[in-house]
Amino acid sequence: MAACRGDRPTAPPASPNVAGSYQLTTIDGHNLPVILVDLGTYRESLASSTLTLSGDGTYALTFGYQLDDGITIRATANSDTGTWTARGDSIALASTHGGFALSGTASADTVWLQNSERLLVYRK
Numbered sequence: 001m002a003a004c005r006g007d008r009p010t011a012p013p014a015s016p017n018v019a020g021s022y023q024l025t026t027i028d029g030h031n032l033p034v035i036l037v038d039l040g041t042y043r044e045s046l047a048s049s050t051l052t053l054s055g056d057g058t059y060a061l062t063f064g065y066q067l068d069d070g071i072t073i074r075a076t077a078n079s080d081t082g083t084w085t086a087r088g089d090s091i092a093l094a095s096t097h098g099g100f101a102l103s104g105t106a107s108a109d110t111v112w113l114q115n116s117e118r119l120l121v122y123r124k
Helices: none
Strands: 020-027 034-038 043-053 058-068 073-087 090-095 101-106 110-114 119-123
Touching (some): 043 119, 090 110
Antiparallel strands (some): 020 043, 020 119, 043 058, 058 073, 073 090, 090 101, 101 110, 110 119
């Protein structure tokens, strides 16, 4: 946008200091654990997740799952790393492993991330 009469363009609002470690508290408004797959005799639930936003613009995301086959309950984990950017109250995560991206909003103590299916709420 061009400036008029010596006015300067307005910069976007400063991003909150969102760097830090966050724990997943809800998925679509439901407390953890949340059942992701239910095939009757087999269930997969998301039991935990940690999002770490580093000051250098990288992130680490871990997920802890419970797998129940009707006989045994096991724990398993998955992780992802990538880069994050924030502008105003918007935040975007892009995986370095390709194809995985999340976006949402952030405050000083909460990050709301949305993918095509779910709303994830992380809190410090």
